[in-house]
Amino acid sequence: xxxxxxxxxxxxxxxxxxxxxxxxxxxxxxxxxxxxxxxxxxxxxxxxxxxxxxxxxxxxxxxxxxxxxxxxxxxxxxxxxxxxxxxxxxxxxxxxxxxxxxxxxxxxxxxxxxxxxxxxxxxxxxxxxxxxxxxxxxxxxxxxxxxxxxxxxxxxxxxxxxxxxxxxxxxxxxxxxxxxxxxxxxxxxxxxxxxxxxxxxxxxxxxxxxxxxxxxxxxxxxxxxxxxxxxxxxxxxxxxxxxxxxxxxxxxxxxxxxxxxxxxxxxxxxxxxxxxxxxxxxxxxxxxxxxxx
Amino acid sequence: xxxxxxxxxxxxxxxxxxxxxxxxxxxxxxxxxxxxxxxxxxxxxxxxxxxxxxxxxxxxxxxxxxxxxxxxxxxxxxxxxxxxxxxxxxxxxxxxxxxxxxxxxxxxxxxxxxxxxxxxxxxxxxxxxxxxxxxxxxxxxxxxxxxxxxxxxxxxxxxxxxxxxxxxxxxxxxxxxxxxxxxxxxxxxxxxxxxxxxxxxxxxxxxxxxxxxxxxxxxxxxxxxxxxxxxxxxxxxxxxxxxxxxxxxxxxxxxxxxxxxxxxxxxxxxxxxxxxxxxxxxxxxxxxxxxxxxxxxxxxxxxxxxxxxxxxxxxxxxxxxxxxxxxxxxxxxxxxxxxxxx
Numbered sequence: 001x002x003x004x005x006x007x008x009x010x011x012x013x014x015x016x017x018x019x020x021x022x023x024x025x026x027x028x029x030x031x032x033x034x035x036x037x038x039x040x041x042x043x044x045x046x047x048x049x050x051x052x053x054x055x056x057x058x059x060x061x062x063x064x065x066x067x068x069x070x071x072x073x074x075x076x077x078x079x080x081x082x083x084x085x086x087x088x089x090x091x092x093x094x095x096x097x098x099x100x101x102x103x104x105x106x107x108x109x110x111x112x113x114x115x116x117x118x119x120x121x122x123x124x125x126x127x128x129x130x131x132x133x134x135x136x137x138x139x140x141x142x143x144x145x146x147x148x149x150x151x152x153x154x155x156x157x158x159x160x161x162x163x164x165x166x167x168x169x170x171x172x173x174x175x176x177x178x179x180x181x182x183x184x185x186x187x188x189x190x191x192x193x194x195x196x197x198x199x200x201x202x203x204x205x206x207x208x209x210x211x212x213x214x215x216x217x218x219x220x221x222x223x224x225x226x227x228x229x230x231x232x233x234x235x236x237x238x239x240x241x242x243x244x245x246x247x248x249x250x251x252x253x254x255x256x257x258x259x260x261x262x263x264x265x266x267x268x269x270x271x272x273x274x275x276x277x278x279x280x281x282x283x284x285x286x287x288x289x290x291x292x293x
Numbered sequence: 294x295x296x297x298x299x300x301x302x303x304x305x306x307x308x309x310x311x312x313x314x315x316x317x318x319x320x321x322x323x324x325x326x327x328x329x330x331x332x333x334x335x336x337x338x339x340x341x342x343x344x345x346x347x348x349x350x351x352x353x354x355x356x357x358x359x360x361x362x363x364x365x366x367x368x369x370x371x372x373x374x375x376x377x378x379x380x381x382x383x384x385x386x387x388x389x390x391x392x393x394x395x396x397x398x399x400x401x402x403x404x405x406x407x408x409x410x411x412x413x414x415x416x417x418x419x420x421x422x423x424x425x426x427x428x429x430x431x432x433x434x435x436x437x438x439x440x441x442x443x444x445x446x447x448x449x450x451x452x453x454x455x456x457x458x459x460x461x462x463x464x465x466x467x468x469x470x471x472x473x474x475x476x477x478x479x480x481x482x483x484x485x486x487x488x489x490x491x492x493x494x495x496x497x498x499x500x501x502x503x504x505x506x507x508x509x510x511x512x513x514x515x516x517x518x519x520x521x522x523x524x525x526x527x528x529x530x531x532x533x534x535x536x537x538x539x540x541x542x543x544x545x546x547x548x549x550x551x552x553x554x555x556x557x558x559x560x561x562x563x564x565x566x567x568x569x570x571x572x573x574x575x576x577x578x579x580x581x582x583x584x585x586x587x588x589x590x591x592x593x594x595x596x597x598x599x600x601x602x603x604x605x606x607x608x609x610x611x612x613x614x615x616x617x618x619x620x621x622x623x624x625x626x627x628x629x630x631x632x633x634x635x
Binding site for chain 2 (some may be wrong): 115159
């Protein structure tokens with residue numbers, strides 16, 4: 001039910017954002033590949049971040065159209081996770097801008113990002129370890145629900161209604177991701193693959209418009225990765241969520257992504273369809289070291 | 294394997310008790326209430342007074358459970374909020390003739406404000422550093438209460454003498470018994486509120502902040518807001534306890550609210566079990582009675598005996614009374630499950 005409503009909201013927003021208020025010239029690349037005249041949902045513009053003397057991201061620009069899956073690849077230390085942390089406002093970039101539906105995210109505090117409709121998973125699992133699977137997913141719905149100490153302490157009608165809303169949503173997501181049987185288990189007791197799915201469910205509980213997945217295939221076996229690919233495209237197709245995917249697992253990235261962006265040492269070295277990027281000389285050089293020389 | 298699963302799901306449940314545990318909790322509560330209501334009619338009035346004090350400490354400890362156990366913020370300064378609560382009630386009664394019953398919510402609100410304000414600078418401090426900052430609060434409070442600035446209201450070192458209220462409606466019970474029942478009722482009400490908080494959206498946000506602040510922020514939780522509010526609400530509980538204690542002891546003086554009290558409450562928190570609201574009662578009983586027991590063993594070495602008891606308790610119940618209770622309950626439940634399929 002809630003999914004349907006959310007989807008409707010997402011589609012009504014597209015015409016509004018298609019006024020092509022891009023604000024950043026470099027956003028054209030991804031648009032050309034998407035073939036539809038959509039304004040990008042997320043535009044990363046000349047994003048630069050330095051830690052001391054190290055330039056972790058160097059003028060990176062790309063854009064994702066609504067409903068797209070964009071794969072972000074690159075060798076270790078290329079700056080993929082740093083970019084994620086900039087979008088989710090854990091880091092503040094040195095220069096450049098990040099536009100979400102045309103508005104800059106940089107003026108927003110980190111806790112507002114989820115309310116705007118951007119949710120994420122973490123590379124090294126950042127679950128709430130003392131909680132059950134169900135409670136983790138319930139926390140995911142925090143940004144989409146309301147409440148305060150007073151109404152919760154007295155369990156006023158409003159608090160109970162919100163709780164029911166959260167529970168309905170959490171139960172649907174647990175069913176969707178095959179987590180029902182472990183709903184009451186403490187999340188720390190579960191295998192990594194299951195924990196990854198819990199993180200996904202938790203992120204989806206926030207009803208995202210844009211979902212950032214940081215190496216969801218890390219630590220998964222071959223079969224699980226195939227299933228994850230189906231899950232990711234399923235999330236996009238059924239729920240209309242735009243996905244930014246950071247992943248080392250090339251088969252996964254190439255099979256699900258509409259567009260692939262490759263980073264190396266903080267710079268964008270390639271952008272295009274999976275085939276284009278797969279055959280890009282720079283990308284091959286970055287992955288295979290000195291092979292090109 | 295399936296057997297394993299069942300026992301796991303019982304231990305793993307946090308904030309959402311399974312059916313078995315629910316019925317256990319229900320019977321436990323009924324039994325507790327029956328005993329708690331009957332007790333004052335069988336005990337000497339001094340013991341009734343002592344039990345009242347233990348419940349008052351338990352209320353203060355609930356405040357610490359919310360702050361430390363649930364939200365992960367340390368405080369060695371809750372004696373200050375206890376003192377502010379006691380003095381708020383005392384000054385209102387003594388200087389302004391306010392009825393004792395009205396002073397309780399006022400003390401709660403005043404302490405909430407103080408706690409919230411103290412929570413703002415505390416935001417910048419984590420773990421042991423926050424413990425130190427709150428320690429400073431505990432050290433400062435008695436001197437502030439003694440200060441000549443406020444002497445007109447607080448009576449300085451002399452403190453304020455209060456009078457216990459009599460039972461209303463001509464109930465045939467002593468004022469000690471009445472205060473016991475009043476404390477019991479208020480304590481239960483506050484405990485229910487605290488448990489509601491823990492099992493709500495708010496409580497999950499508090500636990501999320503304790504478990505993983507970065508992920509909590511990514512889920513849209515305003516960490517600053519929740520942390521300061523947790524400080525305020527914690528102080529509210531402790532302040533109401535302070536107000537009750539002033540009237541129960543019929544006297545407030547600055548040196549009742551020293552760092553020793555803060556440590557006492559912290560000990561009660563730990564021996565009860567930092568995350569359990571009901572276990573705060575065990576903490577309160579421990580805080581009140583164990584020093585007395587230690588003294589009865591050896592007058593000269595009371596401190597050492599207390600230390601030994603404390604070490605033994607921590608050694609035997611590393612996760613407090615609540616942990617022990619859960620362990621026993623799990624053992625019993627597991628047995629029940631094993632019997633089940635046969």
